[in-house]
Amino acid sequence: MSSRDLILDRVRRALADGRRDDTPPAADEAGRDVSYEQAVPRTYLREHGERDVTETVDLLAENLADYRAIVHRTDTTGLPGVIAELLAAHGSSSVLVPPALPEEWLTATEVAQVADRAESTPRELDEVDSVVTACALAIAETGTIVLDGSPDQGRRRITLVPDHHICVVRVPDQVVPSVPLALERLDPTRPLTWISGPSATSDIELDRVEGVHGPRTLEVVLVSGGGDE
Incomplete structure (x- = not known):
């Protein structure tokens, strides 16, 4: 995949409704882009301390x-x-x-x-x-x-x-x-x-x-x- 194709693919993914991240595009056996299915890992702290x-x-x-x-x-x-x-x-x-x-x-x-x-x-x-x-x-x-x-x-x-x-x-x-x-x-x-x-x-x-x-x-x-x- 050329740099141009890579950039255009990222633009398409950014405009899509599916989940997306910054990893390079991935394709299935049929050549379809499935990278939008990759969930973004969210490892940050969701809450500070425990409160009732x-x-x-x-x-x-x-x-x-x-x-x-x-x-x-x-x-x-x-x-x-x-x-x-x-x-x-x-x-x-x-x-x-x-x-x-x-x-x-x-x-x-x-x-x-x-x-x-x-x-x-x-x-x-x-x-x-x-x-x-x-x-x-x-x-x-x-x-x-x-x-x-x-x-x-x-x-x-x-x-x-x-x-x-x-x-x-x-x-x-x-x-x-x-x-x-x-x-x-x-x-x-x-x-x-x-x-x-x-x-x-x-x-x-x-x-x-x-x-x-x-x-x-x-x-x-x-x-x-x-x-x-």
């Missing part, structure tokens, strides 16, 4: 707070009241709502609800005070929330423009210990957004500025007792 469910959730809360997210804990019964209190404390007069957000989550608040619409302009989104979403999962070791654009999370931009994001995490069902374990549960074809704390940056003097390219305030509500309902 409670310890994993506690680690998530600790790392979320370390990234300056504000963490709250409640159960499914208390969730509507917590969301109402957070919206009131922020002084919100409007809240952006994904299309499939459970209706009962907002039953305790009278804040005006704004639908997630494709035609909404950035200026219109910027005028909304808060957004409430669910999540795909949360990673304990890194304090990271992952959104995948599902109907209860809405379009990616609705969590990037409003200044205040309230994100609900169902525990323990949506909590995983590590990034490798998270990747096994996530769909790579979805528009994944990984959030570790509120949006922030620092200048050369390390002066921290929040809300530069996303919400200035991230509040995470850990909800127990609800499963995936």
Whole structure:
């Protein structure tokens, strides 16, 4: 096989849906390329230490707070009241709502609800005070929330423009210990957004500025007792 054929074959394999690695192409007795069937060896550590469910959730809360997210804990019964209190404390007069957000989550608040619409302009989104979403999962070791654009999370931009994001995490069902374990549960074809704390940056003097390219305030509500309902 020439160098040209080798390069073109690697391009074809990179664009294929099958598993692939960087080993040279392999062929079966009929001359068909079967190298895509070779699984990539993954020998790295999948999780750091051993923790039970409670310890994993506690680690998530600790790392979320370390990234300056504000963490709250409640159960499914208390969730509507917590969301109402957070919206009131922020002084919100409007809240952006994904299309499939459970209706009962907002039953305790009278804040005006704004639908997630494709035609909404950035200026219109910027005028909304808060957004409430669910999540795909949360990673304990890194304090990271992952959104995948599902109907209860809405379009990616609705969590990037409003200044205040309230994100609900169902525990323990949506909590995983590590990034490798998270990747096994996530769909790579979805528009994944990984959030570790509120949006922030620092200048050369390390002066921290929040809300530069996303919400200035991230509040995470850990909800127990609800499963995936």
